[in-house]
Amino acid sequence: MSYSRRQFIQTTASVGAGALIAGCVPGASSISHRPQFDLLIKGGRVIDGTGVAETLADVGIRDGRITALGMIDSTDAARVIDAKGMHVVPGFVDIHTHTDSAILRLPTADSKLRQGVTTEVGGADGESRAPRKSKGEDDEVLYSDFDGFFTHLQEKGSAQNFASMVGLGTVREVIVGEDDRPATPEEMEAMKHVVRTAIEQGCCGVSTGLEYTPGSFASTEELWELTKAAPEPFRLYSSHMRNEDNRVLEAIEEAIRIGRHSGARLQISHLKASYKVNWYKNEITLKMLDDAIAEGMEVHADRYPYIAYQTGLANLFPLWSRDGGTEQFMARLKDRTILDRIRPETLRKINGLGSWDSVMITSTTVEAHKTYIGKTIGQIATQLNVDPFEFSVDLMLKENGSVGMVGFGMDEEGTETILKWKNTIVSSDGGAYSPASKSNPHPRTYGTFPRAIAYYQKERNICSLPEMIRKMTSMPAQKIGLKDRGVIKQGNAADIVIFDYATIKDNATFLNPHQFPTGMPYVIVNGVPAVENNSITGALPGKVLRSSSFNR
Ligand SMILES: [Zn+2]
Numbered sequence: 001m002s003y004s005r006r007q008f009i010q011t012t013a014s015v016g017a018g019a020l021i022a023g024c025v026p027g028a029s030s031i032s033h034r035p036q037f038d039l040l041i042k043g044g045r046v047i048d049g050t051g052v053a054e055t056l057a058d059v060g061i062r063d064g065r066i067t068a069l070g071m072i073d074s075t076d077a078a079r080v081i082d083a084k085g086m087h088v089v090p091g092f093v094d095i096h097t098h099t100d101s102a103i104l105r106l107p108t109a110d111s112k113l114r115q116g117v118t119t120e121v122g123g124a125d126g127e128s129r130a131p132r133k134s135k136g137e138d139d140e141v142l143y144s145d146f147d148g149f150f151t152h153l154q155e156k157g158s159a160q161n162f163a164s165m166v167g168l169g170t171v172r173e174v175i176v177g178e179d180d181r182p183a184t185p186e187e188m189e190a191m192k193h194v195v196r197t198a199i200e201q202g203c204c205g206v207s208t209g210l211e212y213t214p215g216s217f218a219s220t221e222e223l224w225e226l227t228k229a230a231p232e233p234f235r236l237y238s239s240h241m242r243n244e245d246n247r248v249l250e251a252i253e254e255a256i257r258i259g260r261h262s263g264a265r266l267q268i269s270h271l272k273a274s275y276k277v278n279w280y281k282n283e284i285t286l287k288m289l290d291d292a293i294a295e296g297m298e299v300h301a302d303r304y305p306y307i308a309y310q311t312g313l314a315n316l317f318p319l320w321s322r323d324g325g326t327e328q329f330m331a332r333l334k335d336r337t338i339l340d341r342i343r344p345e346t347l348r349k350i351n352g353l354g355s356w357d358s359v360m361i362t363s364t365t366v367e368a369h370k371t372y373i374g375k376t377i378g379q380i381a382t383q384l385n386v387d388p389f390e391f392s393v394d395l396m397l398k399e400n401g402s403v404g405m406v407g408f409g410m411d412e413e414g415t416e417t418i419l420k421w422k423n424t425i426v427s428s429d430g431g432a433y434s435p436a437s438k439s440n441p442h443p444r445t446y447g448t449f450p451r452a453i454a455y456y457q458k459e460r461n462i463c464s465l466p467e468m469i470r471k472m473t474s475m476p477a478q479k480i481g482l483k484d485r486g487v488i489k490q491g492n493a494a495d496i497v498i499f500d501y502a503t504i505k506d507n508a509t510f511l512n513p514h515q516f517p518t519g520m521p522y523v524i525v526n527g528v529p530a531v532e533n534n535s536i537t538g539a540l541p542g543k544v545l546r547s548s549s550f551n552r
Contacts, residue, residue, distance in 0.1 A: 067490065094428050097428060120432075127167040416462050
Protein backbone atom coordinates (compact mmCIF):
# COMPACT_ATOMS: atom_id res chain seq x y z
CA MET A 1 0.00 0.00 0.00
CA SER A 2 1.27 3.38 -0.88
CA TYR A 3 0.46 6.68 0.78
CA SER A 4 -0.10 9.87 -1.09
CA ARG A 5 1.94 12.69 0.36
CA ARG A 6 -1.21 14.26 1.79
CA GLN A 7 -2.24 11.14 3.67
CA PHE A 8 1.25 10.62 4.99
CA ILE A 9 1.28 14.05 6.57
CA GLN A 10 -2.15 13.54 8.16
CA THR A 11 -1.13 10.25 9.70
CA THR A 12 2.02 11.70 11.17
CA ALA A 13 0.11 14.64 12.59
CA SER A 14 -2.37 12.41 14.38
CA VAL A 15 0.38 10.26 15.87
CA GLY A 16 2.05 13.42 17.10
CA ALA A 17 -1.13 14.67 18.75
CA GLY A 18 -1.66 11.29 20.39
CA ALA A 19 1.79 11.38 21.91
CA LEU A 20 1.15 14.86 23.30
CA ILE A 21 -2.07 13.76 25.03
CA ALA A 22 -0.39 10.66 26.41
CA GLY A 23 2.29 12.89 27.90
CA CYS A 24 -0.30 14.61 30.10
CA VAL A 25 -1.57 11.38 31.65
CA PRO A 26 -0.07 10.92 35.11
CA GLY A 27 2.48 8.19 35.08
CA ALA A 28 2.93 8.33 31.33
CA SER A 29 6.18 9.58 29.86
CA SER A 30 6.21 13.38 29.98
CA ILE A 31 9.00 13.61 27.51
CA SER A 32 7.02 15.56 24.93
CA HIS A 33 5.05 17.72 27.37
CA ARG A 34 5.90 21.38 27.52
CA PRO A 35 4.34 23.31 30.40
CA GLN A 36 1.86 26.01 29.52
CA PHE A 37 4.08 28.67 31.09
CA ASP A 38 7.84 29.06 31.26
CA LEU A 39 7.31 31.28 34.25
CA LEU A 40 4.30 32.09 36.40
CA ILE A 41 4.30 35.04 38.79
CA LYS A 42 1.68 34.20 41.42
CA GLY A 43 -0.33 36.42 43.68
CA GLY A 44 1.30 39.80 43.07
CA ARG A 45 -0.23 43.26 43.21
CA VAL A 46 -0.01 44.19 39.53
CA ILE A 47 0.38 47.83 38.53
CA ASP A 48 0.22 47.68 34.75
CA GLY A 49 2.12 50.90 33.98
CA THR A 50 -0.76 52.88 32.45
CA GLY A 51 -1.46 54.78 35.67
CA VAL A 52 -4.51 52.79 36.77
CA ALA A 53 -4.75 51.30 40.25
CA GLU A 54 -3.29 47.93 41.15
CA THR A 55 -5.12 44.63 40.77
CA LEU A 56 -4.38 41.23 42.23
CA ALA A 57 -3.33 39.05 39.33
CA ASP A 58 -1.07 36.23 38.27
CA VAL A 59 1.16 36.76 35.25
CA GLY A 60 1.81 33.83 32.90
CA ILE A 61 4.86 34.03 30.65
CA ARG A 62 5.82 31.93 27.66
CA ASP A 63 8.51 32.50 25.04
CA GLY A 64 9.40 35.86 26.50
CA ARG A 65 5.88 37.27 26.34
CA ILE A 66 3.02 37.77 28.76
CA THR A 67 0.51 35.17 27.60
CA ALA A 68 -1.98 35.19 30.47
CA LEU A 69 -3.07 37.66 33.08
CA GLY A 70 -5.61 37.22 35.88
CA MET A 71 -6.43 34.42 38.29
CA ILE A 72 -4.49 31.55 36.79
CA ASP A 73 -5.39 28.25 38.42
CA SER A 74 -2.97 26.28 36.38
CA THR A 75 0.13 25.08 38.09
CA ASP A 76 1.30 24.00 34.68
CA ALA A 77 4.40 26.17 34.77
CA ALA A 78 8.07 25.30 34.52
CA ARG A 79 8.73 27.81 37.25
CA VAL A 80 6.62 29.72 39.75
CA ILE A 81 7.63 32.91 41.56
CA ASP A 82 5.57 33.64 44.64
CA ALA A 83 4.95 37.41 44.58
CA LYS A 84 2.39 37.48 47.37
CA GLY A 85 2.34 40.90 49.01
CA MET A 86 4.72 42.35 46.44
CA HIS A 87 4.16 44.70 43.51
CA VAL A 88 4.53 43.43 39.98
CA VAL A 89 5.21 46.25 37.51
CA PRO A 90 6.62 46.66 33.97
CA GLY A 91 10.41 46.81 33.72
CA PHE A 92 11.70 50.38 33.83
CA VAL A 93 12.55 52.09 30.54
CA ASP A 94 15.44 54.49 31.18
CA ILE A 95 15.12 57.17 28.52
CA HIS A 96 18.38 59.02 29.25
CA THR A 97 21.41 56.86 30.01
CA HIS A 98 25.15 56.69 29.48
CA THR A 99 25.61 52.95 29.21
CA ASP A 100 26.69 53.03 25.54
CA SER A 101 30.22 51.77 26.14
CA ALA A 102 29.61 50.27 29.58
CA ILE A 103 27.10 47.73 28.33
CA LEU A 104 29.79 46.16 26.13
CA ARG A 105 32.25 45.88 29.02
CA LEU A 106 29.64 44.94 31.62
CA PRO A 107 26.82 43.08 29.84
CA THR A 108 24.95 42.57 33.11
CA ALA A 109 24.95 46.36 33.68
CA ASP A 110 24.80 45.65 37.42
CA SER A 111 23.93 49.09 38.84
CA LYS A 112 21.16 49.60 36.29
CA LEU A 113 19.74 46.09 36.28
CA ARG A 114 19.51 45.85 40.08
CA GLN A 115 17.39 49.03 40.15
CA GLY A 116 14.89 47.52 37.73
CA VAL A 117 15.94 48.99 34.38
CA THR A 118 15.07 46.50 31.66
CA THR A 119 15.49 48.87 28.70
CA GLU A 120 18.35 51.33 28.31
CA VAL A 121 18.12 54.21 25.87
CA GLY A 122 21.63 55.32 24.94
CA GLY A 123 23.07 57.97 22.67
CA ALA A 124 22.08 60.79 25.03
CA ASP A 125 23.52 64.30 25.39
CA GLY A 126 24.54 64.51 21.75
CA GLU A 127 26.99 61.66 22.08
CA SER A 128 26.49 58.21 20.63
CA ARG A 129 28.65 55.14 20.16
CA ALA A 130 28.44 55.49 16.38
CA PRO A 131 29.38 56.76 13.91
CA ARG A 132 32.93 57.42 14.97
CA LYS A 133 36.18 58.16 13.19
CA SER A 134 38.39 57.44 16.16
CA LYS A 135 38.10 55.45 19.36
CA GLY A 136 37.35 57.07 22.72
CA GLU A 137 39.26 56.11 25.89
CA ASP A 138 36.60 53.61 26.88
CA ASP A 139 36.16 52.04 23.50
CA GLU A 140 37.58 48.71 22.45
CA VAL A 141 36.01 48.73 19.01
CA LEU A 142 35.45 51.52 16.50
CA TYR A 143 32.03 51.56 14.82
CA SER A 144 31.74 53.50 11.60
CA ASP A 145 27.95 53.13 11.75
CA PHE A 146 25.12 51.90 13.95
CA ASP A 147 24.82 48.62 12.07
CA GLY A 148 28.26 47.73 13.37
CA PHE A 149 27.52 48.77 16.94
CA PHE A 150 24.08 47.17 17.17
CA THR A 151 25.24 43.92 15.57
CA HIS A 152 28.24 43.68 17.88
CA LEU A 153 26.10 44.39 20.94
CA GLN A 154 23.54 41.76 19.95
CA GLU A 155 26.31 39.21 19.41
CA LYS A 156 27.98 39.97 22.76
CA GLY A 157 24.65 39.88 24.56
CA SER A 158 23.28 42.02 27.36
CA ALA A 159 21.01 41.51 30.34
CA GLN A 160 18.89 44.50 29.32
CA ASN A 161 17.28 45.66 26.12
CA PHE A 162 19.10 48.52 24.42
CA ALA A 163 17.88 51.27 22.11
CA SER A 164 19.87 54.29 20.98
CA MET A 165 19.49 57.78 19.67
CA VAL A 166 22.12 59.27 17.38
CA GLY A 167 24.03 62.14 18.97
CA LEU A 168 24.25 65.32 16.92
CA GLY A 169 27.52 66.20 18.72
CA THR A 170 28.99 62.94 17.47
CA VAL A 171 27.67 63.65 13.99
CA ARG A 172 29.25 67.14 14.01
CA GLU A 173 32.55 65.75 15.27
CA VAL A 174 32.69 63.25 12.41
CA ILE A 175 31.78 65.73 9.66
CA VAL A 176 32.85 69.22 10.84
CA GLY A 177 35.42 68.39 13.52
CA GLU A 178 36.10 70.14 16.81
CA ASP A 179 36.01 73.75 15.60
CA ASP A 180 33.60 76.50 16.57
CA ARG A 181 32.31 77.52 13.16
CA PRO A 182 29.15 77.10 11.12
CA ALA A 183 28.88 74.01 8.96
CA THR A 184 29.29 74.60 5.20
CA PRO A 185 26.33 73.65 2.96
CA GLU A 186 28.22 70.52 1.93
CA GLU A 187 28.83 69.58 5.55
CA MET A 188 25.14 70.14 6.35
CA GLU A 189 24.17 67.69 3.61
CA ALA A 190 26.74 65.20 4.85
CA MET A 191 25.43 65.49 8.44
CA LYS A 192 21.83 65.02 7.29
CA HIS A 193 22.91 61.88 5.49
CA VAL A 194 24.55 60.54 8.66
CA VAL A 195 21.36 61.22 10.66
CA ARG A 196 19.15 59.52 8.06
CA THR A 197 21.43 56.51 7.91
CA ALA A 198 21.51 56.16 11.72
CA ILE A 199 17.71 56.15 11.86
CA GLU A 200 17.50 53.68 8.99
CA GLN A 201 19.87 51.42 10.90
CA GLY A 202 17.62 51.44 13.97
CA CYS A 203 18.08 54.61 16.06
CA CYS A 204 14.95 55.99 17.68
CA GLY A 205 15.72 59.73 17.52
CA VAL A 206 18.41 62.40 17.74
CA SER A 207 19.97 63.95 20.83
CA THR A 208 22.01 67.03 21.60
CA GLY A 209 24.41 68.03 24.38
CA LEU A 210 24.63 71.77 23.88
CA GLU A 211 26.90 72.39 26.86
CA TYR A 212 29.47 70.00 25.43
CA THR A 213 31.89 70.60 22.59
CA PRO A 214 31.67 70.24 19.65
CA GLY A 215 27.87 69.82 19.76
CA SER A 216 27.56 73.26 21.35
CA PHE A 217 28.98 74.90 18.23
CA ALA A 218 25.80 74.10 16.29
CA SER A 219 23.37 76.97 15.67
CA THR A 220 19.66 76.65 16.44
CA GLU A 221 18.96 76.44 12.72
CA GLU A 222 21.55 73.71 12.16
CA LEU A 223 19.87 71.72 14.95
CA TRP A 224 16.37 71.93 13.53
CA GLU A 225 17.60 71.15 10.03
CA LEU A 226 19.42 68.02 11.26
CA THR A 227 16.45 66.98 13.41
CA LYS A 228 14.19 67.34 10.39
CA ALA A 229 16.49 64.94 8.52
CA ALA A 230 15.36 62.17 10.88
CA PRO A 231 12.61 60.44 8.94
CA GLU A 232 9.24 60.08 10.60
CA PRO A 233 8.16 58.30 12.70
CA PHE A 234 11.56 58.57 14.42
CA ARG A 235 11.79 62.35 14.66
CA LEU A 236 12.41 62.59 18.39
CA TYR A 237 14.52 65.54 19.57
CA SER A 238 16.09 64.88 22.97
CA SER A 239 18.10 67.77 24.31
CA HIS A 240 20.59 68.48 27.03
CA MET A 241 19.99 72.18 26.54
CA ARG A 242 22.47 74.97 25.99
CA ASN A 243 22.10 76.15 29.56
CA GLU A 244 20.48 74.94 32.77
CA ASP A 245 21.03 77.92 35.04
CA ASN A 246 21.13 81.66 34.31
CA ARG A 247 19.94 81.26 30.75
CA VAL A 248 17.67 78.26 31.21
CA LEU A 249 14.57 80.11 29.96
CA GLU A 250 16.33 81.06 26.71
CA ALA A 251 17.45 77.43 26.42
CA ILE A 252 13.88 76.15 26.83
CA GLU A 253 12.77 78.64 24.22
CA GLU A 254 15.41 77.34 21.80
CA ALA A 255 14.38 73.71 22.41
CA ILE A 256 10.74 74.59 21.68
CA ARG A 257 11.75 76.46 18.51
CA ILE A 258 13.72 73.45 17.32
CA GLY A 259 10.73 71.21 18.04
CA ARG A 260 8.39 73.59 16.23
CA HIS A 261 10.57 74.08 13.13
CA SER A 262 11.51 70.42 12.77
CA GLY A 263 8.12 68.99 13.69
CA ALA A 264 9.88 66.75 16.20
CA ARG A 265 8.57 65.26 19.41
CA LEU A 266 10.45 67.12 22.13
CA GLN A 267 12.23 65.56 25.10
CA ILE A 268 14.00 67.90 27.53
CA SER A 269 16.80 66.03 29.26
CA HIS A 270 17.34 66.24 33.04
CA LEU A 271 15.13 69.33 33.37
CA LYS A 272 16.29 71.69 36.11
CA ALA A 273 17.07 75.30 37.00
CA SER A 274 20.45 75.22 38.68
CA TYR A 275 21.74 77.67 41.30
CA LYS A 276 19.68 79.29 43.99
CA VAL A 277 19.15 82.54 42.06
CA ASN A 278 17.39 80.54 39.33
CA TRP A 279 15.20 78.22 41.39
CA TYR A 280 12.12 80.37 40.81
CA LYS A 281 12.45 79.54 37.10
CA ASN A 282 11.35 75.92 37.57
CA GLU A 283 7.69 76.97 37.54
CA ILE A 284 8.26 79.21 34.51
CA THR A 285 9.93 76.47 32.46
CA LEU A 286 6.99 74.14 33.12
CA LYS A 287 4.57 76.90 32.07
CA MET A 288 6.53 77.34 28.81
CA LEU A 289 6.37 73.60 28.15
CA ASP A 290 2.64 73.54 28.96
CA ASP A 291 2.12 76.36 26.45
CA ALA A 292 4.00 74.40 23.77
CA ILE A 293 1.76 71.39 24.47
CA ALA A 294 -1.32 73.62 24.20
CA GLU A 295 0.02 74.75 20.85
CA GLY A 296 -0.09 71.11 19.72
CA MET A 297 3.48 69.96 20.27
CA GLU A 298 4.37 66.71 22.00
CA VAL A 299 6.64 67.69 24.90
CA HIS A 300 8.12 65.64 27.73
CA ALA A 301 10.99 66.10 30.15
CA ASP A 302 13.05 63.69 32.18
CA ARG A 303 14.61 64.10 35.56
CA TYR A 304 16.74 62.13 38.02
CA PRO A 305 15.50 62.24 41.63
CA TYR A 306 18.54 63.98 43.18
CA ILE A 307 19.49 67.57 43.94
CA ALA A 308 23.06 67.38 42.66
CA TYR A 309 24.12 67.00 39.06
CA GLN A 310 27.14 65.30 37.59
CA THR A 311 29.31 66.63 34.82
CA GLY A 312 32.93 67.18 33.85
CA LEU A 313 34.94 69.72 35.84
CA ALA A 314 35.72 71.25 32.44
CA ASN A 315 32.18 72.65 32.41
CA LEU A 316 33.13 75.11 35.14
CA PHE A 317 35.36 76.78 32.56
CA PRO A 318 33.86 79.08 29.91
CA LEU A 319 32.82 77.52 26.63
CA TRP A 320 35.16 79.73 24.56
CA SER A 321 38.12 78.44 26.56
CA ARG A 322 37.29 74.91 25.41
CA ASP A 323 36.87 75.76 21.74
CA GLY A 324 38.94 73.56 19.43
CA GLY A 325 39.24 70.50 21.68
CA THR A 326 41.26 69.35 24.67
CA GLU A 327 44.68 70.34 23.35
CA GLN A 328 43.71 73.97 22.81
CA PHE A 329 41.83 74.06 26.12
CA MET A 330 44.96 72.86 27.94
CA ALA A 331 47.08 75.45 26.11
CA ARG A 332 44.75 78.25 27.27
CA LEU A 333 44.86 77.01 30.87
CA LYS A 334 48.68 77.31 30.71
CA ASP A 335 48.53 80.90 29.46
CA ARG A 336 48.40 83.30 32.43
CA THR A 337 46.97 86.14 30.31
CA ILE A 338 44.08 84.00 29.11
CA LEU A 339 43.66 82.53 32.58
CA ASP A 340 43.03 86.05 33.89
CA ARG A 341 39.98 86.15 31.61
CA ILE A 342 38.85 82.63 32.52
CA ARG A 343 39.04 83.14 36.28
CA PRO A 344 36.17 85.65 36.75
CA GLU A 345 33.83 83.61 34.56
CA THR A 346 34.55 80.41 36.49
CA LEU A 347 34.16 82.21 39.81
CA ARG A 348 30.78 83.52 38.66
CA LYS A 349 29.66 79.92 38.12
CA ILE A 350 30.98 78.96 41.55
CA ASN A 351 29.13 81.87 43.14
CA GLY A 352 25.96 80.70 41.47
CA LEU A 353 26.47 77.24 42.91
CA GLY A 354 27.15 78.70 46.35
CA SER A 355 30.84 78.00 46.93
CA TRP A 356 33.66 75.59 46.07
CA ASP A 357 32.09 73.30 48.68
CA SER A 358 29.25 72.68 46.23
CA VAL A 359 31.69 71.00 43.80
CA MET A 360 32.65 67.42 44.63
CA ILE A 361 35.29 65.49 42.65
CA THR A 362 33.91 62.12 41.53
CA SER A 363 36.48 60.72 39.13
CA THR A 364 40.09 61.17 38.11
CA THR A 365 42.35 59.19 35.82
CA VAL A 366 45.71 59.86 37.53
CA GLU A 367 46.22 57.39 40.39
CA ALA A 368 47.75 59.98 42.73
CA HIS A 369 44.56 62.04 42.54
CA LYS A 370 42.23 59.25 43.67
CA THR A 371 42.36 60.62 47.23
CA TYR A 372 40.44 63.67 45.99
CA ILE A 373 37.45 61.52 45.04
CA GLY A 374 34.47 62.16 47.29
CA LYS A 375 35.87 65.49 48.54
CA THR A 376 34.77 68.97 47.57
CA ILE A 377 37.22 71.36 45.96
CA GLY A 378 36.60 73.63 48.95
CA GLN A 379 37.73 70.88 51.35
CA ILE A 380 40.78 69.96 49.29
CA ALA A 381 41.88 73.58 48.89
CA THR A 382 41.64 74.17 52.64
CA GLN A 383 43.53 70.96 53.33
CA LEU A 384 46.32 71.78 50.88
CA ASN A 385 46.19 75.47 51.70
CA VAL A 386 45.91 76.48 48.04
CA ASP A 387 43.62 78.72 46.02
CA PRO A 388 40.65 76.59 44.84
CA PHE A 389 40.67 78.08 41.33
CA GLU A 390 44.42 77.51 40.91
CA PHE A 391 43.97 73.98 42.25
CA SER A 392 41.20 73.28 39.70
CA VAL A 393 43.33 74.56 36.81
CA ASP A 394 46.30 72.51 37.97
CA LEU A 395 44.13 69.39 38.28
CA MET A 396 42.66 69.91 34.81
CA LEU A 397 46.16 70.18 33.34
CA LYS A 398 47.47 67.08 35.13
CA GLU A 399 44.36 65.10 34.17
CA ASN A 400 44.33 66.36 30.59
CA GLY A 401 40.86 67.80 31.11
CA SER A 402 39.03 64.69 32.26
CA VAL A 403 37.86 65.10 35.84
CA GLY A 404 34.35 64.18 36.95
CA MET A 405 32.36 66.29 39.41
CA VAL A 406 28.97 66.65 41.03
CA GLY A 407 27.52 70.07 41.75
CA PHE A 408 25.00 70.56 44.50
CA GLY A 409 22.96 73.10 42.59
CA MET A 410 19.29 72.13 42.86
CA ASP A 411 16.61 72.52 45.50
CA GLU A 412 14.24 69.91 46.87
CA GLU A 413 11.15 71.99 46.17
CA GLY A 414 12.01 72.51 42.52
CA THR A 415 12.93 68.85 42.13
CA GLU A 416 9.50 67.84 43.42
CA THR A 417 7.78 70.42 41.21
CA ILE A 418 9.51 68.98 38.15
CA LEU A 419 9.04 65.31 39.06
CA LYS A 420 5.37 65.97 39.71
CA TRP A 421 4.74 67.60 36.31
CA LYS A 422 2.35 65.53 34.20
CA ASN A 423 4.88 64.82 31.43
CA THR A 424 8.01 64.23 33.47
CA ILE A 425 9.66 60.86 32.99
CA VAL A 426 11.90 59.41 35.72
CA SER A 427 15.32 58.75 34.25
CA SER A 428 18.81 58.08 35.62
CA ASP A 429 21.12 60.00 33.26
CA GLY A 430 23.52 57.31 34.47
CA GLY A 431 25.92 54.69 33.20
CA ALA A 432 26.28 51.10 34.36
CA TYR A 433 28.74 50.17 37.09
CA SER A 434 29.61 47.16 39.17
CA PRO A 435 30.65 47.45 42.83
CA ALA A 436 34.11 46.25 41.74
CA SER A 437 34.56 49.61 40.01
CA LYS A 438 36.97 52.05 41.63
CA SER A 439 35.20 55.12 40.31
CA ASN A 440 32.88 57.34 42.28
CA PRO A 441 29.78 57.71 40.13
CA HIS A 442 26.64 59.71 40.89
CA PRO A 443 24.37 57.61 43.15
CA ARG A 444 21.66 57.83 40.49
CA THR A 445 23.56 55.10 38.62
CA TYR A 446 22.43 52.70 41.38
CA GLY A 447 19.40 54.29 43.00
CA THR A 448 17.24 56.36 40.64
CA PHE A 449 14.15 54.19 40.33
CA PRO A 450 13.92 52.81 43.89
CA ARG A 451 14.57 56.35 45.18
CA ALA A 452 11.76 57.84 43.10
CA ILE A 453 9.43 55.21 44.59
CA ALA A 454 10.72 55.12 48.17
CA TYR A 455 11.44 58.80 48.69
CA TYR A 456 9.45 60.92 46.25
CA GLN A 457 6.35 58.71 46.13
CA LYS A 458 6.17 56.88 49.46
CA GLU A 459 7.74 59.46 51.78
CA ARG A 460 7.01 62.75 50.00
CA ASN A 461 3.84 61.52 48.26
CA ILE A 462 4.27 63.80 45.22
CA CYS A 463 1.96 61.52 43.20
CA SER A 464 0.21 58.15 43.45
CA LEU A 465 2.24 54.95 43.14
CA PRO A 466 0.59 53.93 39.81
CA GLU A 467 1.41 57.42 38.47
CA MET A 468 5.05 57.15 39.58
CA ILE A 469 5.28 53.73 37.92
CA ARG A 470 3.76 55.21 34.74
CA LYS A 471 6.56 57.82 34.68
CA MET A 472 9.10 54.95 34.58
CA THR A 473 7.35 52.59 32.17
CA SER A 474 4.59 53.39 29.67
CA MET A 475 5.46 57.09 29.45
CA PRO A 476 9.07 56.59 28.28
CA ALA A 477 8.12 53.53 26.21
CA GLN A 478 5.52 55.54 24.31
CA LYS A 479 7.85 58.49 23.98
CA ILE A 480 10.46 56.53 22.05
CA GLY A 481 7.71 54.55 20.35
CA LEU A 482 8.21 51.04 21.73
CA LYS A 483 5.19 49.04 20.67
CA ASP A 484 5.16 46.15 23.13
CA ARG A 485 6.94 47.29 26.28
CA GLY A 486 6.17 49.55 29.23
CA VAL A 487 2.78 48.01 30.03
CA ILE A 488 1.88 44.66 31.61
CA LYS A 489 -0.58 43.34 29.11
CA GLN A 490 -1.22 40.11 27.30
CA GLY A 491 1.01 39.85 24.24
CA ASN A 492 3.60 42.33 25.46
CA ALA A 493 7.23 41.45 26.05
CA ALA A 494 7.67 40.09 29.58
CA ASP A 495 9.89 42.81 31.09
CA ILE A 496 8.86 42.81 34.74
CA VAL A 497 10.08 44.13 38.09
CA ILE A 498 8.90 42.70 41.40
CA PHE A 499 9.39 44.90 44.46
CA ASP A 500 8.29 45.09 48.07
CA TYR A 501 6.73 48.50 48.70
CA ALA A 502 7.26 48.14 52.45
CA THR A 503 11.03 47.76 52.22
CA ILE A 504 12.07 49.27 48.88
CA LYS A 505 14.95 51.69 49.36
CA ASP A 506 17.85 53.19 47.45
CA ASN A 507 21.12 52.86 49.35
CA ALA A 508 23.62 54.64 47.13
CA THR A 509 24.97 57.99 48.37
CA PHE A 510 27.42 60.55 46.96
CA LEU A 511 30.17 59.27 49.23
CA ASN A 512 29.24 55.61 48.99
CA PRO A 513 27.60 55.14 45.63
CA HIS A 514 28.27 51.46 44.92
CA GLN A 515 25.26 50.24 46.90
CA PHE A 516 22.44 48.20 45.42
CA PRO A 517 18.89 49.04 46.48
CA THR A 518 16.91 46.80 48.81
CA GLY A 519 13.39 45.46 48.36
CA MET A 520 13.60 44.69 44.65
CA PRO A 521 14.26 40.93 44.47
CA TYR A 522 13.30 40.18 40.84
CA VAL A 523 14.02 41.79 37.49
CA ILE A 524 12.77 39.82 34.51
CA VAL A 525 13.81 40.66 30.95
CA ASN A 526 12.03 39.05 27.99
CA GLY A 527 10.63 36.40 30.35
CA VAL A 528 14.00 35.45 31.85
CA PRO A 529 14.99 36.37 35.44
CA ALA A 530 18.09 38.58 35.16
CA VAL A 531 17.88 39.26 38.90
CA GLU A 532 16.42 36.75 41.32
CA ASN A 533 16.46 36.71 45.11
CA ASN A 534 18.40 40.01 44.94
CA SER A 535 21.21 38.49 42.88
CA ILE A 536 22.21 38.98 39.27
CA THR A 537 21.75 35.63 37.54
CA GLY A 538 24.17 36.30 34.70
CA ALA A 539 21.50 35.60 32.09
CA LEU A 540 21.70 37.87 29.03
CA PRO A 541 18.13 37.93 27.65
CA GLY A 542 18.28 41.55 26.43
CA LYS A 543 17.57 42.53 22.85
CA VAL A 544 18.83 45.37 20.72
CA LEU A 545 15.68 47.31 19.92
CA ARG A 546 15.79 48.44 16.29
CA SER A 547 12.97 49.43 13.94
CA SER A 548 10.91 46.25 14.35
CA SER A 549 10.51 47.00 18.07
CA PHE A 550 8.92 50.35 17.37
CA ASN A 551 5.46 51.27 16.21
CA ARG A 552 6.00 54.93 15.57
ZN1 LIG B 1 23.05 65.57 29.95
